[in-house]
Amino acid sequence: MTARVTLTIDAEVIDAAKKYAEENGRSLSAIVENYLKSLGVNAGGPRRSYSPAIQELLGSVPLSESADYKDVLGEEMAKKYLGL
Secondary structure: EEEEEEOOOOOHHHHHHHHHHHHHOOOOOHHHHHHHHOOOOOOOOOOOOHHHHHHOOOOOOOOOOOOOHHHHHHHHHHHHHHOO
16 A cells, blocks of 8 residues: 655755656655665564665665566576676
């Protein structure tokens, strides 16, 4: 279930965030949601702890909840190294 929320954020930050979202083919809502999830804000779910390097990467690739990262990694490596 989704819900609406009102945030007060500096206008310049909002403009930069919207530009970032557009350049990366994502919605600003999805970016904020993924960021909050990376903080461990997950209704009823366990809080996860990640290294700083992984923290930077969280949310950079939109995946469905059912996606298996090993499958995605294999596919991307095949594209990169095998030209598939």
